[in-house]
Amino acid sequence: MKETSRLGYAILGLLQMNPASGYDLRKIFSSTSMKTYSDSPGAIYPALRRLEEEGLIRGTVEEGSGMRRRQIFRLTPKGLAELKRWITSPVTVEDLIRGGQEILLRFAFSETAAGPATTLRLLRSLENALQAHLPALRREFDAIKTKAPTSGRLAFECGIRGCESLMKWTHHAIATYERSSK
Amino acid sequence: MKETSRLGYAILGLLQMNPASGYDLRKIFSSTSMKTYSDSPGAIYPALRRLEEEGLIRGTVEEGSGMRRRQIFRLTPKGLAELKRWITSPVTVEDLIRGGQEILLRFAFSETAAGPATTLRLLRSLENALQAHLPALRREFDAIKTKAPTSGRLAFECGIRGCESLMKWTHHAIATYERSSK
DNA sequence: TATGACATGTAATCTGTTACATGATTAG
DNA sequence: CTAATCATGTAACAGATTACATGTCATA
Numbered sequence: 434m435k436e437t438s439r440l441g442y443a444i445l446g447l448l449q450m451n452p453a454s455g456y457d458l459r460k461i462f463s464s465t466s467m468k469t470y471s472d473s474p475g476a477i478y479p480a481l482r483r484l485e486e487e488g489l490i491r492g493t494v495e496e497g498s499g500m501r502r503r504q505i506f507r508l509t510p511k512g513l514a515e516l517k518r519w520i521t522s523p524v525t526v527e528d529l530i531r532g533g534q535e536i537l538l539r540f541a542f543s544e545t546a547a548g549p550a551t552t553l554r555l556l557r558s559l560e561n562a563l564q565a566h567l568p569a570l571r572r573e574f575d576a577i578k579t580k581a582p583t584s585g586r587l588a589f590e591c592g593i594r595g596c597e598s599l600m601k602w603t604h605h606a607i608a609t610y611e612r613s614s615k
Numbered sequence: 616m617k618e619t620s621r622l623g624y625a626i627l628g629l630l631q632m633n634p635a636s637g638y639d640l641r642k643i644f645s646s647t648s649m650k651t652y653s654d655s656p657g658a659i660y661p662a663l664r665r666l667e668e669e670g671l672i673r674g675t676v677e678e679g680s681g682m683r684r685r686q687i688f689r690l691t692p693k694g695l696a697e698l699k700r701w702i703t704s705p706v707t708v709e710d711l712i713r714g715g716q717e718i719l720l721r722f723a724f725s726e727t728a729a730g731p732a733t734t735l736r737l738l739r740s741l742e743n744a745l746q747a748h749l750p751a752l753r754r755e756f757d758a759i760k761t762k763a764p765t766s767g768r769l770a771f772e773c774g775i776r777g778c779e780s781l782m783k784w785t786h787h788a789i790a791t792y793e794r795s796s797k
Numbered sequence: 798t799a800t801g802a803c804a805t806g807t808a809a810t811c812t813g814t815t816a817c818a819t820g821a822t823t824a825g
Numbered sequence: 826c827t828a829a830t831c832a833t834g835t836a837a838c839a840g841a842t843t844a845c846a847t848g849t850c851a852t853a
Contacts, residue, residue, distance in 0.1 A: 440841085456804050466755055469713065471842075475807080475808090475842065476842075478806060483840095503805085531651065532714055532716065537774075540769070544764050544767075582726050583731075584722055584723055584726035585726075587788045590787075598776055598780035599773070602776050610765070620812065622812085622813080636832075636833090637832075653812095656832090656833070657813070657816085660834060665812095683832060684820095684821075685832060
């Protein structure tokens with residue numbers, strides 16, 4: 434059982450919301466704010482094939498009724514289970530260092546794929562990881578700020594501010610979910 | 616003339632500040648806040664060889680005097696020119712979408728590699744790109760906010776807040792450089 | 798009937814990951 | 826002497842990018 438790539442999970446999440454063809458996915462990736470993910474056929478079609486080989490999705494060819502031939506992909510039960518597993522796995526400091534892109538993707542799909550209770554758990558896990566990471570960042574900053582040039586110091590500050598902003602958003606999101614659940 | 620990868624530019628920037636061996640670079644990548652970049656030998660040594668083949672760096676073997684054999688790499692004039700070209704190229708909206716990691720790397724090296732005037736120009740270019748990107752993001756948000764589930768809406772908000780936070784930092788950094796230049 | 802959008806793919810190439818391999822030197 | 830650390834690499838593989846290739850259908 435191989436690891437699934439970020440693009441793979443993005444595809445799983447989108448298919449969970451709506452069955453789609455490779456072309457549909459390309460349009461989503463190129464036209465919406467998911468431009469971070471590749472919209473090139475050389476990335477998407479091989480990714481779809483890998484997911485199908487792993488048994489996470491299944492494609493059915495749509496034919497007849499004056500339509501062009503196109504293959505619609507849907508999640509299998511195994512695919513939904515894998516999507517949920519990925520979404521619910523705890524947020525690590527590593528996830529934060531790698532850029533947070535993947536966490537946000539997990540969050541974006543969490544509600545429709547696993548429900549609001551899971552979404553809240555994911556947010557709490559993120560809050561936890563941030564609470565561990567921020568003090569370490571600040572300590573490292575204190576250690577280098579006398580030695581580094583101004584630009585290095587400011588770049589570091591940018592990273593810290595980004596984490597702080599993410600923390601504030603996390604609290605905002607938690608509050609939103611707690612309000613809607615009662 | 617091939618494109619240089621992000622890791623390649625990270626290496627160029629570090630070598631510009633201090634000549635170093637592959638092992639030194641690995642230690643920097645694994646021990647500091649540059650953990651986003653690979654510290655694996657399978658990434659660094661091939662990257663060093665590519666940079667040397669392109670004539671951007673030159674390695675000299677240090678021997679004798681009871682030291683272990685190690686190869687110290689330094690920037691060539693061509694390497695410094697390429698680093699400056701990369702740092703001074705204008706910031707595009709594409710750069711913002713791709714995650715901003717590369718912009719920050721350019722900024723971090725800009726002062727020592729090209730001087731504070733160049734750093735200021737880079738910051739103004741970043742401010743410009745953000746001023747173009749933020750309204751577009753807000754428009755897209757207005758378009759989807761009625762249709763998307765709560766989690767999708769919040770994820771989008773996270774992206775907007777991140778950009779706003781980056782904008783505030785940019786102004787802070789510009790003010791810092793303007794203060795120090797007078 | 799010809800043009801362009803729809804829809805799907807392949808091939809070459811590059812970069813990075815993981816895991817393994819090798820030898821030198823120093824500390825205990 | 827031997828274990829750990831320093832220092833450098835290689836090999837197999839996965840995933841993405843770019844560019845190209847192919848065929849279908851609607852419409853002008």
